[in-house]
Amino acid sequence: MPERAQAPAAFGSRLTAAIAERGRLCAGIDPHPALLEAWGLNDDVAGLEYFALTALEAFAPVAAALKPQVALFERHGSRGLAVLESLLAHARQADVLTIADAKRGDIGSTMAAYADAWLGEQSPLAADAVTLSPYLGYESLRPALDLAAQTGRGIFVLGLTSNPEGASVQHVGDDRSVARRIIEAAGADNRHEAPEGLGHVGLVIGATVGNALERLDIDLAAAQAPILAPGFGAQGATAADLRSTFGSAWSQLLPTSSRGLLSAGPHLGALRAAAEKSRDELA
């Protein structure tokens, strides 16, 4: 279980320091069955554990953060979640930030339990940040927003997702789109907690969204939000796409790639080289 002797620095500062030290890449740990097979592993708990810990060892020195995809651990049941707990503990020892990609969201009373699970000091599943879905309303996330602020952890709220179907919900709205409302709400929280620099309320904005930010009149700089940008790599977005999509918000950006890196495995050297190449493209 995580133990902390004194109040930790705020998540935005910790992420800024990690990017300065290790570069801007977030390395995804997505143990897909097809990747386990490609690595010569069985699709079982032993294969999962080998995969996750090898990826951690390869990526931790060259990534600002690691993002395990929770669903791919959950599909192995309670023993899969135990592997995730072990991965998170090893990441703490390696001093690399973790973002649990769990996409949780529920009414406030249940949200408090999700917050305890992913952000609570005593939880074996506690990560440095967790992804959340605001579909029940941004304010329903309040227990997690508050606990993250108290514990020096962060959250990443889905804003504009990388999948093409996301637009049918997120782009909707007469004067202000759903995405813009979520992003403005995150910005209000960040300005309240941290008048300068990155706040603890991050946003997920896909690397694949093209000119949606411009079309929806969204000001990411004003939100002071760390931006987790999936879609880099296997979903087709390049470093050049990231630059044209995010422009002046570049300093907030944490591009994340999973299959694009993991398909270089199983050898640690090849995995490390793939991550270094992506990190350098983002430098």
Ligand SMILES: O=c1ccn([C@@H]2O[C@H](COP(=O)(O)O)[C@@H](O)[C@H]2O)c(=O)[nH]1
């Ligand atoms: O909008 C979103 C939100 C989350 N994801 C997650 O990121 C990774 C992407 O994996 P790749 O292999 O690099 O495509 C995966 O865990 C998704 O669940 C996303 O892709 N888009």
